[in-house]
Amino acid sequence: MLDQLAALGQGFLVALQPAKLLFALVGVFLGTAVGVLPGIGPALTVALLLPVTFKMDPTGSLIMFAGIYYGGMYGGSTTSILINTPGESASMITALEGNKMAKAGRGGPALATAALGSFVAGTVATVGLAFFAPALVDLAVQFGPADYFALMVLAFVTVSATFGDSPLRGLTSLFLGLLLGLVGIDALTGQARLTFGVPELLDGVEVTTLAVGLFAVGEALFVASRRKYAPEEIEPVRGSLWMTKEDWKRSWKPWLRGTALGFPIGALPAGGAEIPTFMSYTIEKKLSKHPEEFGKGAIEGVAGPEAANNASAAGTLMPLLTLGLPTSATAAILLAGFQQYGLNPGPLLFAEKPDLVWGLIASLFVANVMLVVLNLPLVGLWVRLLAIPQPWLYAGILVFASVGTIAANPSPVELIMLALFGVLGFLMRRYDYPIAPMVVGLILGPMAETQLRRALAISLGDPAVLIESPLAATLLVIALIALVAPYFLKGLERFKAAED
């Protein structure tokens, strides 16, 4: 522990050099900017910058890349909250409550709790990265396909929190998502499914295209259709622009719980940033003293998932630095960045290049502070966006959504899909179907299917493998409890009522 503290101190000496601070600032700024654009994520940005930074100082460039990564995770939430356009798939859940808050004039507190939650999560998770990396990574590697499948099952159980009032409509939406998840090359056999001879569909449906189509385009169409009859009143600021005492009280626990979910799951080689956000949302809804506010703008529903997605970003760096395992698109490109300088992340990196590793970790703390400093003052400016007259605002959103989609994947097929998903989103909103479960289905479906089939392939088709691992068994039991407990409790209450 002491060794690590000393090393971290050394790292801060590296990270706090003016030149390195500048790199961190540029990274954080770029990251926030690209996080805001739907479709263009930190992965693409770092990839485009790689050749430019070839001749630059490795430590500085890597610090900048890490800043982009953290900034991107944060920037995605701004558009989620303000204009219901998730910039990244991990900030989709944030849009659920965040955008409702923004429409009720509480955009300021929503952005603030997202910023502070990201800060808390990023900082706590970076501490975790600094001190527990080697131990946790050994554990993460033990996670096999069967364990992942159990984790996915648990994640599926949590989806119901996003269903709204009608489980039937929620399930319909979820299954639409699962159906879309089948499109593309089957990962295990390499055969095309439901692609109808369109080569662009071979890679499946892009999550951000679906999310942006359903959320942003669908919303724009919906608002346009209602405008004549019942114009929606949007008040940019109602009450305080900042978080009230009540907001703080309702936010700090979700921040910590979100971090506790995001960090370990992010550290799993196939964990990802989305699953912890689903789980955090469900837990907050269950634990909240104001469950009736969920779906109408509950601050806990922003605080928890935002913390979770930022903590997972730090978690992802753990297998990257200690094992050289890239577990997200951005991490894969960071790995390419390391290799560009002849550095091989892995068990030897900590021993061979302590300056660089600890400088990087220290600069993550610095990047976190910068993000808050950069973003909190901007909150006031951002919420003014909502004061833009609706026709302009929504026209802008449409342009924004299309440009982002095209930039990420320059193909007419992608744009047509965006438009179709937009129409679908409009119809779903019109007939009161929740849209989030559909996106969740698209994210979880292929993951769950692949892991299940991998587990079965390894066990030669013996289903016992799914419960043999203690980890998997535990996760499945938790999932089962989460699934039946509400019914059981309801029955118990009825029983009690009958007794009275």
Added chain:
Amino acid sequence: MTAFGRTLARGLVATVAAVGFATAAFAQMELKIMAPAAPGGGWDQTARAMQAALTQAGAAKSVQVTNVPGAGGTVGLAQFVTGAKGDGSQLMVNGFVMVGAIITNKSPVTLEQVTPIARLTGENQAIVVPANSPIKDAKDLAAALKADPAKVTWAGGSAGGTDHIMVGLFAQAVGVDPTKINYIPFSGGGEALAAILGGKVTAGVSGYGEFEGQIKAGKLRLIGIASDKRAPNVDGPTLKEQGIALEIVNWRSVVAPPGITADQKKALIEAIDKMVKSPQWQETLKAKGWDDAYMAGDAFATFLKNEQTRVGDVLKSIGLAK
């Protein structure tokens, strides 16, 4: 930000181009290189490394890289064959993986239609096992596979890709029916590596670079690489010297559109030749850990044809293609 990145890149290109302008008279070529994959992957890195080396070596005035991701590169290939037809200033990066993807995706356009220019890089393919595995060398692995092919689980990249094909070839080489292999595809190297390190599978297959750190750290055991002779940067035997006739290289190459003139083809080959011989390119190869596998013109065209036949046969024997 993209605007910022582009400005930066443009600035760089402009400076470099100005230098190039002064040094070489024929460096008037304005090239477009398509990487038929998303930014960050191997083909994209190759295209961007070419961009830098071509301009710095003065072999081209400016080079623009575009990304057309999708379906193992076949989306990009289709666009390249139809959109760039007869254009002597366009190039596309491709490689071994595309040969397989064309067959498994039943792509309507194939590599028959492009004009082969040169093979550029190669990467050694390696087989590893977890350090605590009872399997010590290729003979043990072959014996285990012969005993029960289904019980030997292989982790590697996507179905029908280089790693999968290599496992099929391994089975063939040791006399096991390739349709019986139990290959578990993973997306990207990271996930597969985790499964191997965690002992979830018997063996792993990928480019040597993916495993290097873990082999040196003693967490993985190298069973062998699939090259014809020992590689200078690899501390370990080939499969061939252990009696398994298996040679496969994950190569990357560059091709031109169909319908270009002989002069255009010659000019492109000259530009690439100049690039490959430049110190910048050699430096890049070293930094990225790529092997120089340069082979240009007709020799490459023949090689490409042979690889197509070989990959087609293997995919059929694994049961991934008809």
